Amino acid sequence: MTSKAKPLIEIQDVWKTYTMGDNKVHALRGLNLTVYKGEFLAVMGPSGSGKSTAMNMIGVLDRPTTGSIKLDGKDISKFSESGLATLRGKKIGFIFQKFNLINTLSAKENIMLPLIFQGVNAVERERRANELLKLVELEDRQNHKPSELSGGQQQRVAIARALAVNPEVILADEPTGNLDSKTGGTVMDFLKKLHKENGTTIVMVTHDEDTAKVAERVEVLRDGQIIPKSK
Amino acid sequence: MTLIKEYFQIALRSLTRRRLRSWLTMIGIFIGIAAVVSLISLGQGMRSAVYDTFERMGSDKLMITPKTQFGPPGANTGYVPLVESDLDFLEGISGVQAVSGYVMSSARIEFQDSVRYYSVVGIPTEPERLNLIIDIFATDIAKGRNLEPGDTFAAVTGFYHNERGLYAGKNIQLNNKFFINDQKFYLAGVFEPIGSSQDDSMIIIPMDSFRKVTGIEDRIDFIVVQGDEETLNDLADVVTRSLARHQGVNVDDVGFNVQTPEDLLSTLDTILNIVQGVLIGIALISLFVGGIGVMNTMFTSVMERNKEIGIMKAVGAKNSDILYLFLIESGLLGLVGGLIGIFLGVGFAKLVEIISTQALGKTFLVAHFSWGLFLGALAFSFVLGAGAGTLPAVQAAKHKPADTLRDE
Ligand SMILES: Nc1ncnc2c1ncn2[C@@H]1O[C@H](COP(=O)(O)OP(=O)(O)OP(=O)(O)O)[C@@H](O)[C@H]1O
Numbered sequence A: 001m002t003s004k005a006k007p008l009i010e011i012q013d014v015w016k017t018y019t020m021g022d023n024k025v026h027a028l029r030g031l032n033l034t035v036y037k038g039e040f041l042a043v044m045g046p047s048g049s050g051k052s053t054a055m056n057m058i059g060v061l062d063r064p065t066t067g068s069i070k071l072d073g074k075d076i077s078k079f080s081e082s083g084l085a086t087l088r089g090k091k092i093g094f095i096f097q098k099f100n101l102i103n104t105l106s107a108k109e110n111i112m113l114p115l116i117f118q119g120v121n122a123v124e125r126e127r128r129a130n131e132l133l134k135l136v137e138l139e140d141r142q143n144h145k146p147s148e149l150s151g152g153q154q155q156r157v158a159i160a161r162a163l164a165v166n167p168e169v170i171l172a173d174e175p176t177g178n179l180d181s182k183t184g185g186t187v188m189d190f191l192k193k194l195h196k197e198n199g200t201t202i203v204m205v206t207h208d209e210d211t212a213k214v215a216e217r218v219e220v221l222r223d224g225q226i227i228p229k230s231k
Numbered sequence B: 001m002t003l004i005k006e007y008f009q010i011a012l013r014s015l016t017r018r019r020l021r022s023w024l025t026m027i028g029i030f031i032g033i034a035a036v037v038s039l040i041s042l043g044q045g046m047r048s049a050v051y052d053t054f055e056r057m058g059s060d061k062l063m064i065t066p067k068t069q070f071g072p073p074g075a076n077t078g079y080v081p082l083v084e085s086d087l088d089f090l091e092g093i094s095g096v097q098a099v100s101g102y103v104m105s106s107a108r109i110e111f112q113d114s115v116r117y118y119s120v121v122g123i124p125t126e127p128e129r130l131n132l133i134i135d136i137f138a139t140d141i142a143k144g145r146n147l148e149p150g151d152t153f154a155a156v157t158g159f160y161h162n163e164r165g166l167y168a169g170k171n172i173q174l175n176n177k178f179f180i181n182d183q184k185f186y187l188a189g190v191f192e193p194i195g196s197s198q199d200d201s202m203i204i205i206p207m208d209s210f211r212k213v214t215g216i217e218d219r220i221d222f223i224v225v226q227g228d229e230e231t232l233n234d235l236a237d238v239v240t241r242s243l244a245r246h247q248g249v250n251v252d253d254v255g256f257n258v259q260t261p262e263d264l265l266s267t268l269d270t271i272l273n274i275v276q277g278v279l280i281g282i283a284l285i286s287l288f289v290g291g292i293g294v295m296n297t298m299f300t301s302v303m304e305r306n307k308e309i310g311i312m313k314a315v316g317a318k319n320s321d322i323l324y325l326f327l328i329e330s331g332l333l334g335l336v337g338g339l340i341g342i343f344l345g346v347g348f349a350k351l352v353e354i355i356s357t358q359a360l361g362k363t364f365l366v367a368h369f370s371w372g373l374f375l376g377a378l379a380f381s382f383v384l385g386a387g388a389g390t391l392p393a394v395q396a397a398k399h400k401p402a403d404t405l406r407d408e
């Protein structure tokens, strides 16, 4: 990363504490992380280290217990819940380990769903969905329900859905975690291509060293903190 | 809420996915709506049948009836009874155009060795009085003829005696002989069906013969006074006061009621309203239970779909989007339930109409349907469904996406 790159998401001293009865679980303990525009960042770390929690913070899916998060320079604590939803819908595309498609909707309808919540009209939705289906090479599967698709195909639908609104950043939480290495490879190829050709910002959580190599920068989480790099 | 059509599509998808459960949930709604629709349409039909009857009787007539406690006609009530000579007296009041009346009692009817007991009504046979009372009966002769001046032992009956095999399976045919309290009569005519078993098994005979066979002297059970339509209410006052004076009793203690057609109509209306109100109340209870069913289904549905809600929020759904989605879903349950309910209700009302027509031999009860009723029922069922779904929808809207998307 060059120092000229503009920060997209700035996480400063973020704590996330879950209270379960008398127990307090600190999922994040003073996390500091900046995601720059146009970069491909991989986040690694052992299970339970707070990677998914950190992704939820980056994707404004949840609010921190303390600390500040800025998206495009705007402090998200100033946003209402529906304001955050709109922000999320416009700027962020999620890809999950378990695909998380809606089972009652077809591949194409799943891709159009984020556009519906953005109030995009039917013609434009259709056009955009076709474009994305082509991109993920699933034009011939557009009317299939998720249950009628293979894991790799489902994850490609999920990628297309994440791209539907032209988000600023794609957040992928172990996108290949549920796929065999070959299909995982094709999914990674898509992400790589997106980053290269479209300049999409990508933040990806992974367990796998090889997968992480695709990224330009790797950060490691442990006990809710980024481990400082020994230089 | 920009894209309502899409919301309906998404909601419809989740309902059809759980087809069986959706149907079961709707049963409560459509039974209730069916009951309401059929009750209202039949009630309207009954109302207009009553109005029709009154129209035929005419709106220029007062009805005078003895005040009775519960009991048979002529039971001792401590009041001065109405008597046949009252008819003559009333004819003398200015403004009165005609007067008639009848007397009624149960009698022993014997036909071909079979004996039954029915109500026998004695009516005057003087031409003017005869015509007036025939008007009041407001029903036509189906066979033979009506009573005529000069008749003595002639009888006109409801169609039951002629068609229903009341006498050991046998019917009295025109001109057949039969006995009323051991006096021989012959059947001169049969009425068209009227619509109640009491009216349709009535036997009508001349007043003089009635008194002879029953031994009831003087008493009269119903008087009709024909006047001028415009001044009927005034005439009612005059008649009340004059008749009281004639009987020698205080106006406040008279043993009779004078009713105008308006009075009667409003009384009947009140009765109909009460009956209909009670029935619809019961139907509403079933709708309430149906609403609870919708609520229960929606709560279950929200619980099962935590993840789906989380996904939608992750892709930009606001709380209000989720709220609307679930409200539309439960509203649709109500709406479709209502639609089916309307069809069932119409079918049921038509069935009652057909059965009653066959039972009474006459179209008396015609179900009245209106667009207002249908649209009202639809709107009501949608609102009921959405209303019942409000709490579950609010619960769904409040879901924290981070919690539901965890644990992959
Ligand atoms: N909603 C929650 N309630 C309670 N505890 C939670 C919640 N979410 C996360 N945690 C806890 O916070 C810690 C971090 O969880 P997180 O899911 O972020 O880990 P992770 O790094 O993604 O792990 P994995 O690699 O297994 O996915 C864990 O100890 C987890 O149990």
Ligand SMILES: [Mg+2]
Pocket: A051, A052, A053, A173
């Ligand atoms: Mg995780």
